[in-house]
Amino acid sequence: MSDIAKPPRQIQMGVIxxxxxxVILVAMGAAMNPNFLGWDNITNVLARSxxxxxxxxxxxxxxxxxxxxxxxxxxxAFVAGLMILVMNKALPTMGVGVPVVLLGMAVALGAGxxxxxxxxxxxxxxxxxxxxxxxxxxxIYRSLVxxxxxxxxxxxDFGLRTFYQxxxxxxxxxxxxxxxxxxxVVVLGEILMRSTAxxxxxxxxxSNDQVARYSSVRVARVRLLTYVMLGVLVxxxxxxxxxxxxxxxxxxxxxxELEAIAAVIIGGTVLKGGFGRxxxxxxxxxxxxxxxxxLNLTDFVSPYLNGAIQGxxxxxxxxxxxxxxxxx
Amino acid sequence: xxxxxxxLSGVSRSFGPIEVLHGVDITLHPGRVHALIGENGxxxxxxxxxxxxxxxxxxxVILLDGQPVTLSSMxxxxxxxxxxxxxxxxxxxxxxxxxxxxxGRELKRGPFLDKPAMQATTRDLLARLDCHAAPDRVVSSxxxxxxxxxxxxxxxxxxxxxxxxxxxxxxLTQTETAVLMAQVRVLRDQGTAVLFTSHKLxxxxxxxxDLTIMRDGAVVWTGPASDLDxxxxxxxxxxxxxxxxxxxxxxTVGEVVLQVSGLSVPGFAExxxxxxxxxEILGIAGLIGSGRTETFEGLAGLRPAKGAVRIKGRPxxxxxxxxxxxxxxxxxxxxxxxxxxxxxxxMRDNLTLQALHKFxxxxxxxxxxxxxxxxxIADFDIRGSRSVIVGNLSGGNQQKLLFAKTMLSDPxxxxxxxxxxxxxxxxxxxxxxxxxxxxxxxRAIVVISSEMxxxxxxxxxxxxxxxxxIAGELTGDAAxxxxxxxxxxxxxxxxxxxxxxx
Ligand SMILES: Nc1ncnc2c1ncn2[C@@H]1O[C@H](COP(=O)(O)OP(=O)(O)OP(=O)(O)O)[C@@H](O)[C@H]1O
Ligand SMILES: [Mg+2]
Numbered sequence: 068m069s070d071i072a073k074p075p076r077q078i079q080m081g082v083i084x085x086x087x088x089x090v091i092l093v094a095m096g097a098a099m100n101p102n103f104l105g106w107d108n109i110t111n112v113l114a115r116s117x118x119x120x121x122x123x124x125x126x127x128x129x130x131x132x133x134x135x136x137x138x139x140x141x142x143x144a145f146v147a148g149l150m151i152l153v154m155n156k157a158l159p160t161m162g163v164g165v166p167v168v169l170l171g172m173a174v175a176l177g178a179g180x181x182x183x184x185x186x187x188x189x190x191x192x193x194x195x196x197x198x199x200x201x202x203x204x205x206x207i208y209r210s211l212v213x214x215x216x217x218x219x220x221x222x223x224d225f226g227l228r229t230f231y232q233x234x235x236x237x238x239x240x241x242x243x244x245x246x247x248x249x250x251x252v253v254v255l256g257e258i259l260m261r262s263t264a265x266x267x268x269x270x271x272x273x274s275n276d277q278v279a280r281y282s283s284v285r286v287a288r289v290r291l292l293t294y295v296m297l298g299v300l301v302x303x304x305x306x307x308x309x310x311x312x313x314x315x316x317x318x319x320x321x322x323x324e325l326e327a328i329a330a331v332i333i334g335g336t337v338l339k340g341g342f343g344r345x346x347x348x349x350x351x352x353x354x355x356x357x358x359x360x361x362l363n364l365t366d367f368v369s370p371y372l373n374g375a376i377q378g379x380x381x382x383x384x385x386x387x388x389x390x391x392x393x394x395x
Numbered sequence: 396x397x398x399x400x401x402x403l404s405g406v407s408r409s410f411g412p413i414e415v416l417h418g419v420d421i422t423l424h425p426g427r428v429h430a431l432i433g434e435n436g437x438x439x440x441x442x443x444x445x446x447x448x449x450x451x452x453x454x455x456v457i458l459l460d461g462q463p464v465t466l467s468s469m470x471x472x473x474x475x476x477x478x479x480x481x482x483x484x485x486x487x488x489x490x491x492x493x494x495x496x497x498x499g500r501e502l503k504r505g506p507f508l509d510k511p512a513m514q515a516t517t518r519d520l521l522a523r524l525d526c527h528a529a530p531d532r533v534v535s536s537x538x539x540x541x542x543x544x545x546x547x548x549x550x551x552x553x554x555x556x557x558x559x560x561x562x563x564x565x566x567l568t569q570t571e572t573a574v575l576m577a578q579v580r581v582l583r584d585q586g587t588a589v590l591f592t593s594h595k596l597x598x599x600x601x602x603x604x605d606l607t608i609m610r611d612g613a614v615v616w617t618g619p620a621s622d623l624d625x626x627x628x629x630x631x632x633x634x635x636x637x638x639x640x641x642x643x644x645x646x647t648v649g650e651v652v653l654q655v656s657g658l659s660v661p662g663f664a665e666x667x668x669x670x671x672x673x674x675e676i677l678g679i680a681g682l683i684g685s686g687r688t689e690t691f692e693g694l695a696g697l698r699p700a701k702g703a704v705r706i707k708g709r710p711x712x713x714x715x716x717x718x719x720x721x722x723x724x725x726x727x728x729x730x731x732x733x734x735x736x737x738x739x740x741x742m743r744d745n746l747t748l749q750a751l752h753k754f755x756x757x758x759x760x761x762x763x764x765x766x767x768x769x770x771x772i773a774d775f776d777i778r779g780s781r782s783v784i785v786g787n788l789s790g791g792n793q794q795k796l797l798f799a800k801t802m803l804s805d806p807x808x809x810x811x812x813x814x815x816x817x818x819x820x821x822x823x824x825x826x827x828x829x830x831x832x833x834x835x836x837x838r839a840i841v842v843i844s845s846e847m848x849x850x851x852x853x854x855x856x857x858x859x860x861x862x863x864x865i866a867g868e869l870t871g872d873a874a875x876x877x878x879x880x881x882x883x884x885x886x887x888x889x890x891x892x893x894x895x896x897x
Pocket of ligand 2: 440
């Protein structure tokens, strides 16, 4: 049997496009600066990609199932603030050590889970548009962290911070923890999307939720789970992020939601839902990080133009996506 | 005969490496109705789309008034007086009736829209079609038949020399079909050339002047429609003898598996009570809009409903479709395009969607899924490339796939809404045989159908619905077309005590 549904050239473009863009960026980077392909720079790029990347993997599922979450950036800030607050409070009784860090991690995961659950329940139970719900919660979390920090910055106790720092800077075999965690999340995400009923259900709901409903899929539950999963992943990202700076303020995680969504779309997931690919999202994240990285390493183009170039790439990705749509 | 207005000569069409039309010739004359018939996937829709400029031909010529033309787009074709009504609705669901009819050719007064004029014209056009949808109704709120009328009104608005209609009557009731046919005759008498397809051969016989029969992408017969009777048409289409459309009825039915009492679906149905036995096929007849679909959607947890339901003697609560499936009850929708199938996905993903749990332990077993697809293709005789997205399958093959998908989840109680809408006669026969075999295997089946012959031919027992209530029950020879119509229209005496008489 032959492929007649998929016009070979166009689908190829959808698959190859992001990879090609990444390869070109890497080649450009290598040509412009010899340090670009150095171990330090590569691990730096990967570690920086990890926060957005972990969140973007969750976002891939939300978008594939036809949803959207604008609140992840504020959610990360709020979770970070809460985590720092709780750890500082527990410090006098628990002292610097593994237990207090574990407590902080539990708080982050729990808070992420609850935040995702709230978004998901509002969307699935009350049937409010995901855009509206998460626009609302985006404002709420952002203002909550500002309130927690009393308008300033919440800082982790200095001693504790030094103790916790290896979670960002340390690692295994010279690979830092954020990269390892990112890789694990990606592999699990890819398997979940590709090879499980959950992934298939997400795609079905995103392409036509009525059909999914008539096919006895538990539409509300699957949708809810995508938001919960995203919330938990925001918690995971925050666990990696807090030891880096040791503080949280109203500026933490600013615009992360847009970067995560952009990475998902660049990677070839369809914004309207129905089709998603986790590996594509990884490429999307790398592309976005690399643009910033290359601009920093060369004085060819002003780094202030970072946003403009990222924007252009996002638009380009969507144009390619449209061309690879079947039918027209 | 007059000079042909539009013709195809030696037209072929390929999708990728697969050729689906092989040198098709067809000739349309002004003032004549031309019917194009053939099995599912024979290439009728593709031929029509080429005639109306929706798709280019891969080779061959289109002749307009005897001159070769290239129809670069549907807009181009429309400008030359060729309009097409598609097998699938082509309406902007969120716009009103009037906005749809005038889409792209809005009437203006200065820079502003001339609403009153458009409303008046819309009302006129719909009145000609005996359709009473208000011009400012949103299309998504219309019934299928009203949507079809809006499509037709849209074509009527354009000055049409050639009207191409792909299965226009598939979603219409007999009365609505009669209205449409009357309109077609008016157009014909005004000199319009009409080309249409239908799987209802009695309609073809009744209205067609000329007839073309296709099989596997080629024309196998063409000539005056009066030369063939329905039986000969069916044989020419299918390429074999078609007789005994309906399988013999069952003689033995088992215990009651489904007992519904006082079911009501707010706004659609009231006080529905019936029982269904193992091995039985229960037909549900009634006019479109009598609440048949809504009743069973309510039963299957697809709409809010109240009432007592017992399955195999045990009271059950069904609020969601997945709960229904847990109890072994499954509803197969009449609307395969928007509720039945994921048009952008392939056959495999569609086939296993409802029964995915069977193919997943932790991970999906894709080779088992592929095997299931092989099986379904063989069992249901689904024709089309495996890699094609489902939206590109012919309508009838989509219906077969939908059927296969539902059966894969192995329900005990199956509600099939319009099982053969858009299906060719040979396949119908297969489907009926299949439904009967399911019953013989001990499943309990409800068949909702607007085709009276189908309800009568297939069912062991018939319930007739009218205005959201059960108007009566008919068994055996009492289930005649006449008796059903009387009950459905509210002029008959019910066989069982009835709630309303007129
Ligand atoms: N865009 C497409 N891509 C690939 N194959 C297609 C496409 N459109 C149609 N086909 C194939 O062409 C064949 C003819 O399809 P067509 O829709 O013309 O059949 P049909 O005679 O109208 O059938 P039905 O009675 O079921 O509507 C089918 O095998 C179908 O799968
Ligand atoms: Mg067709």
